Amino acid sequence: MSNTAIEVSAKVIPSLLNNIIYSNQIGLKVSEIEGDAVLFYKVGPLPPFEDLIDQCRYFFTEFYAQLKAVMEKYNDHKEVPAIDEVLGLKIIVHFGEDVVAQPIGKNIKLMGEDVILAHRLLKNKIEIKEYLLLSAQLLDQYPTEEINANFTWSQVHEKDTTYKHLGAVNYSYINLKPLLDH
Numbered sequence: 001m002s003n004t005a006i007e008v009s010a011k012v013i014p015s016l017l018n019n020i021i022y023s024n025q026i027g028l029k030v031s032e033i034e035g036d037a038v039l040f041y042k043v044g045p046l047p048p049f050e051d052l053i054d055q056c057r058y059f060f061t062e063f064y065a066q067l068k069a070v071m072e073k074y075n076d077h078k079e080v081p082a083i084d085e086v087l088g089l090k091i092i093v094h095f096g097e098d099v100v101a102q103p104i105g106k107n108i109k110l111m112g113e114d115v116i117l118a119h120r121l122l123k124n125k126i127e128i129k130e131y132l133l134l135s136a137q138l139l140d141q142y143p144t145e146e147i148n149a150n151f152t153w154s155q156v157h158e159k160d161t162t163y164k165h166l167g168a169v170n171y172s173y174i175n176l177k178p179l180l181d182h
Contacts, residue, residue: 019066088130095138136170
């Protein structure tokens, strides 16, 4: 939101981040909030794939419900109409075992190769504004039939990106925009 007034940004971004954090229904923990991003994590067994995808869908729909409420609340600011043009939600879901949860003060800092990979996945070659990206490592944890059954609302695309020091990383992604039409 660099082109939008800082006064409006300072109200909108925290509101949206809080909404995302409180929309968590599957017991994810917050590791860090960095700028306009939230890093969640979960230890222990993975949730059923349907629950994981339902959570991502819920994050997205709640994000847009909150965005609409914020835009109505601040509609007297001339920058508000541009907010939904510059803001969007990207969800990255990754599974990894090379992670250490290190307490630092009252916070938990995640460290390790899989944390680095999750951050790098934000810098990908996906050409749409809003999507759900699922790493190949995550998808490998679930049966193909279960994965396919949960994406009847949009098409799954496969892609890879090459990262320095990591090499080629495979992932799948799905456009989240069709959720706004339901």
